[in-house]
Amino acid sequence: MEQHVLIEMCLQQLTLSGVHEGEKVVVLSQGQARLDYADAFLAAGQRLGARMYHMRLPAPMPGNGAWAVGETGLAANPEAVEALKQADMVVDLIFLLFSDEQMAIQAAGARVLTAVEPAPLLAKLMPTQELRERVEVGAELLAKASTMRITSPHGTDVTYRLGVYPTMSEYGFTDEPGRWDHWPAAFVFTGGADDGVDGQIVLAPGDVLLPFNTYVREPVTYTIEKGFITDIRGGLDADLIKSYMGTFKDPRGLGMSHVGWGLDHRADWHGLTQFPGGMGMELRSFYGNVMFSTGPNNELGGSNDTACHLDIPMRNCSLFLDDEPIVLDGDIAVKEMQRRD
Numbered sequence: 287m288e289q290h291v292l293i294e295m296c297l298q299q300l301t302l303s304g305v306h307e308g309e310k311v312v313v314l315s316q317g318q319a320r321l322d323y324a325d326a327f328l329a330a331g332q333r334l335g336a337r338m339y340h341m342r343l344p345a346p347m348p349g350n351g352a353w354a355v356g357e358t359g360l361a362a363n364p365e366a367v368e369a370l371k372q373a374d375m376v377v378d379l380i381f382l383l384f385s386d387e388q389m390a391i392q393a394a395g396a397r398v399l400t401a402v403e404p405a406p407l408l409a410k411l412m413p414t415q416e417l418r419e420r421v422e423v424g425a426e427l428l429a430k431a432s433t434m435r436i437t438s439p440h441g442t443d444v445t446y447r448l449g450v451y452p453t454m455s456e457y458g459f460t461d462e463p464g465r466w467d468h469w470p471a472a473f474v475f476t477g478g479a480d481d482g483v484d485g486q487i488v489l490a491p492g493d494v495l496l497p498f499n500t501y502v503r504e505p506v507t508y509t510i511e512k513g514f515i516t517d518i519r520g521g522l523d524a525d526l527i528k529s530y531m532g533t534f535k536d537p538r539g540l541g542m543s544h545v546g547w548g549l550d551h552r553a554d555w556h557g558l559t560q561f562p563g564g565m566g567m568e569l570r571s572f573y574g575n576v577m578f579s580t581g582p583n584n585e586l587g588g589s590n591d592t593a594c595h596l597d598i599p600m601r602n603c604s605l606f607l608d609d610e611p612i613v614l615d616g617d618i619a620v621k622e623m624q625r626r627d
């Protein structure tokens with residue numbers, strides 16, 4: 287992508303995120319990764335009159351192969367974290383999610399925007415105010431619900447007891463102090479009570495395994511009791527999931543993490559075939575997907591901070607909040623949340 291196009295995109299992004307004259311915005315990168323994004327954000331922020339600078343950490347040492355969430359190069363740099371806490375906004379080009387450092391930066395009042403996906407995907411799923419409104423309608427419904435039930439024609443029937451953890455929304459930009467978001471994104475989620483998830487989830491062919499960035503080929507059946515997975519059964523995909531989870535040597539990886547649904551009608555289920563090399567935000571966002579996750583819940587304030595985390599967007603599910611239909615057979619059932627074109 288040509289740099290001037292990237293600058294225009296970043297200008298749109300920072301405008302949506304409320305960046306204005308005199309604000310202090312820090313762009314955080316690591317090694318050689320996304321230096322073109324860093325330059326584009328710096329140029330865009332300058333045009334909005336913000337005070338900009340670029341904080342660049344060294345590339346991680348080789349050898350850490352697994353996608354371990356919550357570990358960042360900032361941990362060894364308390365002075366750098368202090369500097370980021372002083373910012374109005376941090377543009378995270380590394381992916382700090384779930385780290386103690388990000389939580390400290392947000393707690394100090396800095397808003398954080400993550401941008402790590404391929405530039406053509408950032409362009410395709412440029413956030414909009416309309417999408418934000420739809421996501422916020424969803425967040426409101428989710429926040430007042432006390433149970434969530436998910437069913438599917440393949441045999442999924444699982445119930446989450448809600449009300450313990452907050453509801454989170456992601457719509458791809460952030461203009462409120464201390465709030466984090468991820469460009470691109472359009473979904474809502476919360477977590478079940480630590481011992482409050484029970485039932486069965488059956489993955490169907492075409493459901494998505496992140497971070498494998500692959501599509502399920504044959505059914506996988508999860509049995510869940512009191513918030514923990516007690517059994518994973520199926521063929522090759524089940525074996526891959528169990529083998530991957532086993533490498534973390536952490537039984538807390540069997541905990542149930544966040545759960546919710548996607549709202550972006552521009553995001554394609556087949557997106558992994560178009561934009562390889564990303565981390566799957568298009569799949570988390572596609573309209574009417576129901577996504578459940580396994581592993582940590584510390585992002586929501588829980589005590590499970592395992593590094594073993596899978597996000598699994600599913601097609602053709604139905605999702606009910608206190609028995610009211612929210613998603614029906616993979617389609618959004620609430621008028622105020624539906625696509626308008």
Ligand SMILES: [Fe+2]
Pocket residue numbers: 544579595596597
């Ligand atoms: Fe996740």
